Amino acid sequence: MTALEIPADSLFGLENLPYGVFSTADSAPRVGVRVGDSVVDLAATLGDDVFAQPTLNAFMAQGPDRWSEVRRQITELVQGDVADTAVFAVEDVTMHLPVAVADYVDFYASENHATNLGRLFRPDSEPLTPNWKHLPVGYHGRSSTVIVSGVDVVRPCGQRKAPNQDAPDFGPSRRLDIEAEMGFLVGVPTKLGETITPDRFADYVFGAVVVNDWSARDIQAWEYVPLGPFLGKSFATSISPWVVPLAALEAARIDTPIQDPQPLPYLRGEEKWGLDIDLAVEWNGHVVSRPPYAQMYWSPAQMLAHTTVNGATASTGDLFASGTISGPEKDQRGAFIELTWGGQEPVVVGDEKRTFLEDGDEIAISATAPGPNGTRIGFGEVRARIAPPVSTS
Ligand SMILES: O=C(O)/C=C/C(=O)CC(=O)CC(=O)O
Numbered sequence: 001m002t003a004l005e006i007p008a009d010s011l012f013g014l015e016n017l018p019y020g021v022f023s024t025a026d027s028a029p030r031v032g033v034r035v036g037d038s039v040v041d042l043a044a045t046l047g048d049d050v051f052a053q054p055t056l057n058a059f060m061a062q063g064p065d066r067w068s069e070v071r072r073q074i075t076e077l078v079q080g081d082v083a084d085t086a087v088f089a090v091e092d093v094t095m096h097l098p099v100a101v102a103d104y105v106d107f108y109a110s111e112n113h114a115t116n117l118g119r120l121f122r123p124d125s126e127p128l129t130p131n132w133k134h135l136p137v138g139y140h141g142r143s144s145t146v147i148v149s150g151v152d153v154v155r156p157c158g159q160r161k162a163p164n165q166d167a168p169d170f171g172p173s174r175r176l177d178i179e180a181e182m183g184f185l186v187g188v189p190t191k192l193g194e195t196i197t198p199d200r201f202a203d204y205v206f207g208a209v210v211v212n213d214w215s216a217r218d219i220q221a222w223e224y225v226p227l228g229p230f231l232g233k234s235f236a237t238s239i240s241p242w243v244v245p246l247a248a249l250e251a252a253r254i255d256t257p258i259q260d261p262q263p264l265p266y267l268r269g270e271e272k273w274g275l276d277i278d279l280a281v282e283w284n285g286h287v288v289s290r291p292p293y294a295q296m297y298w299s300p301a302q303m304l305a306h307t308t309v310n311g312a313t314a315s316t317g318d319l320f321a322s323g324t325i326s327g328p329e330k331d332q333r334g335a336f337i338e339l340t341w342g343g344q345e346p347v348v349v350g351d352e353k354r355t356f357l358e359d360g361d362e363i364a365i366s367a368t369a370p371g372p373n374g375t376r377i378g379f380g381e382v383r384a385r386i387a388p389p390v391s392t393s
């Protein structure tokens, strides 16, 4: 039996307890919980088959009463002695995509980001479109290309047309970019026709991850009119392997910035679902930006209310992402197209200058939030390396 050691300053103390799917060299993927620098096998310790599966979906579908009960059981379990065979060092396990992603939707909830991209993509128009402060603008992404941290991202090929070209050509993206975001995972599904009001967010949503919504800006800029992002973003979206349960985010809940004009009634709630999460973006090991989630105009509860207000179903495993998180300061921008102002102002990365991503570059986005009693909790990181393009003709 092992008594788990949790370093005093750990971002994975008892206040956090994120869930993930892990395997070891001689065992199949199953559900574990992270405690300090250890992973505790829940299939081996809690005796519920939902933890013996290769995704969190079955557990996420069980709903908030069961989520609280399991959190209580884990809190008790890890403060006592745990069977040696059920405890692994994080560096000895392989982490897998934690959920079978159902639908993936991405929003555009940062006013600073939307304003910056409006200026860059549509210099002759008002930066914020007339709908932007009335509804959380979003688009449907591609769930089958959501990948877990650590998987390489292959540089996509596609149609590119620079402003000085008469016609598009085909080739590897020359403006490969990141988008630092938070993502939220639906646990409890709805039936067709049901809606989820903002105050019922926690009855449906299981937890949160860090997201990198890779974006090929040259492909995107040419293809997106008038239906929005398509191949410029569908090639890969990376998520962090540890899902932080909503219950761990109580101390991080804050008001959103003031929303003016007041949104329509279906987007209003009493509960605070702004979140005080701090992100950090590392480019080849150098921090280049610290995006603040606290500045996001639309809350995740409003995004889910909007997604379901027409009666569209929410399903177990739905991932909805916040959109790029950018604060008002330059070093708080969550995408390189903003950080380098369209590639015109390179940023210093160690002793190199960069605009967009080069093959072999590695990006890691991490996040932390306040926990109870002055503690901090961590989301871990979403990390990936850019691999060279596969086809160029
Ligand atoms: O304004 C545009 O045309 C494009 C915006 C984006 O690329 C951003 C997007 O994917 C949503 C987001 O991450 O905020």
Ligand SMILES: [Ca+2]
Residues within 6 Å of the ligand: 106, 107, 179, 181, 213, 323, 324
């Ligand atoms: Ca995005």
Ligand SMILES: [Mg+2]
Residues within 6 Å of the ligand: 141, 212, 213, 214, 215, 233, 234, 235, 236, 237
């Ligand atoms: Mg994407």
